[in-house]
Amino acid sequence: MEQQTLRVNALRVAAEKLGFFRFGRLGDKVVLTNDAGDWHLLSAHDFAAFVEGRMEPEHPEYAALVQKCFVRDGADLDGLAERIGRKKRFLGVGPHLVVVITTLRCNQSCCYCHASRADMSCVETDMTIETAEKVVNHALQSNSSYVNFEFQGGEPTVNIDVVRHIVDYAREKNKEIRGRRATEADSKHRFPVLESRPTEPVGPGVNGGIGKTIDFSLVTNMTAMTTEIADWLIANDIYVCTSLDGPQEVHNWNRGWKKDSNAYEAVVHWIKYFRDRYISMGRDPELWHVDALLTTTRKTLEHFKEVVDLYVSLGIRNLHLRPLNPFGFAEKSWRRVGYTMEEFLDFYARALDYIIELNKQGVQIIEGNATVFLTKMLTPDDPNYVDIRSPCGAGTGQVAYGYDGKIYPCDEARMLAAMGDEMFNLGHLDSSTMVDTLQHPTIKTLMLASLQDGLPGCDTCWNLPFCGVCPVYNYRVGGDVFGQRPQSAQCKQYLAIAHLLMEHLANDEDGQVAQIFSRWTVRRTRDEDS
Structure with a gap:
């Protein structure tokens, strides 16, 4: 996907009026996101007013920005914490x-x-x-x-x-x-x-x-x-x-x-x-x-x-x-x-x-x-x-x-072992309990390498609340569990998919796409058919 730059020339950030957010360009709009997965689209003009603290409470976008805690005054931080906790x-x-x-x-x-x-x-x-x-x-x-x-x-x-x-x-x-x-x-x-x-x-x-x-x-x-x-x-x-x-x-x-x-x-x-x-x-x-x-x-x-x-x-x-x-x-x-x-x-x-x-x-x-x-x-x-x-x-x-009783953190790690690299082997069923598996140093390393909040390039990306990182994939393609973003093909894939979906929602004039997408998120189980 072609890299785009959001120009914010001469914007004076009114930090005291803003909640936490990440942002990025989406066509002629700017998308804001936060850790709860809340998101909002603004025009470039409205984004400038928002960042500089010039957006008035009467503005049609203002109430939604407050509700999503992008605006500090009136934000329900307890509600935000609950939403983040539910996501995680x-x-x-x-x-x-x-x-x-x-x-x-x-x-x-x-x-x-x-x-x-x-x-x-x-x-x-x-x-x-x-x-x-x-x-x-x-x-x-x-x-x-x-x-x-x-x-x-x-x-x-x-x-x-x-x-x-x-x-x-x-x-x-x-x-x-x-x-x-x-x-x-x-x-x-x-x-x-x-x-x-x-x-x-x-x-x-x-x-x-x-x-x-x-x-x-x-x-x-x-x-x-x-x-x-x-x-x-x-x-x-x-x-x-x-x-x-x-x-x-x-x-x-x-x-x-x-x-x-x-x-x-x-x-x-x-x-x-x-x-x-x-x-x-x-x-x-x-x-x-x-x-x-x-x-x-x-x-x-x-x-x-x-x-x-x-x-x-x-x-x-x-x-x-x-x-x-x-x-x-x-x-x-x-x-x-x-x-x-x-x-x-x-x-x-x-x-x-x-x-x-x-x-x-x-x-x-x-x-x-x-x-x-x-x-x-x-x-x-x-x-x-x-x-x-x-x-x-x-x-x-x-x-x-594995068929032989070896334990791996994921199937990709097991595939890597089948290629001759036991880098991510967590032990064997003959000698390991689940406690041993969960407390294995390799698990801690994988968590550290995939916690996006601490990964340069991920921590400021608007797609962070919707994305994920595979350290085993990074290790396979680059020899490093932390990987190189945004050069990673997987990073390009996930960012492009999120970008496409946001574009469809942004251009959804009659709400039909939003209805379709919402229907896709409904999860039913076989128990409901019993």
Whole structure:
């Protein structure tokens, strides 16, 4: 995105009249933001009057500026503190996303593979039942009341027995924890958390056995799916996510499979199978469906419309447009599949425009990245999307377990280890409790390196309340967890997305876009359909 400069020649700042704010240019307007995620758009003329303290209380923008605490006189600072606390309440919650690598084996050979896959013959890269139980025991020590076990690979369905066992074992273990907690409460146990050792190691910031809400997600390429596996996933309410990279030509080019086989047809078949089964059960298709991820390669860039239309035709409501990342095989084949961030952002902008136009016509589809930013911009809550928050969720919002029992702060760190760099290894399930994991020096470093308030370039950026930093990404591309902003491609991506969304809102004369964007932020759960 082209760099723009906001000229503030000869402005005499009336600091005593101003609340805290960050600001930046947005076309012919100036955007103000604060730590609570409040934002406001002013013309350049009104911005000058605001900064110099010349804006009168009768001005049409004044009341909103006071309400958002951009103007000091009359500002409700207690209310501001409460809003900031609500946005940052994820800081008191431990890992809720539990990534489980059930195997490194995979039956596909994608041109951009992020996971450094193993051949199907490498059964030694399958997680064992013993390790699987250790994963559950460790993960349930998190103080988060909600945990989502996300099965990845490789292709996790090739080790489906371990997936099944984790689901059964985690549910049973959670019942035991709830039962023990109830017994302790009935007996008026004084310190049930601290005295639950040694069977359930606990400590600062760790849930000592309250019982949790547990979900399970399976990330699969669908090419090893069977009717038996699909029906088991449906019966056990497992969320299913797959990769769908666009129309047949693009998908099959990106995601190589065995000779004379059509990966695209397999994926589409199983997406329809799940959709039809859910509908036959009377379930709401907005809540019960296969989610899909699109990884953008050079071949995808000119097919934004076909990509969106395909997702709509399959009833997929959330299209998450993501660029290539620097992990796994993608680096080796970059010249063939890669592009600049500017090329990706052009693709993204065109796709987003088309998605908005479809929504205006009544078609229900959202873009996943936009939804994360819009939730931060338009609601009092942070979605706690671990990749886009400050500090990032590595080790504090998520944890990843390798097939061999090694513990990592996030899946990106685990991918880096698969490439031979164990920089972010947090230990092993044989010797580490959740307390050890959360108190690991590497976690503290990752938090420090992703706390944007202390990062030059981030601390003054208007996009700070909506953005996030990935130290593992920074380390991979630049050898430094702190990274170099704004040269970072990820920084360019997030700033450009926020800029696009703000522009759409600023130019929304009839309020239709604001209504669409607000609808995108509404989060419903499957429990609402029960």
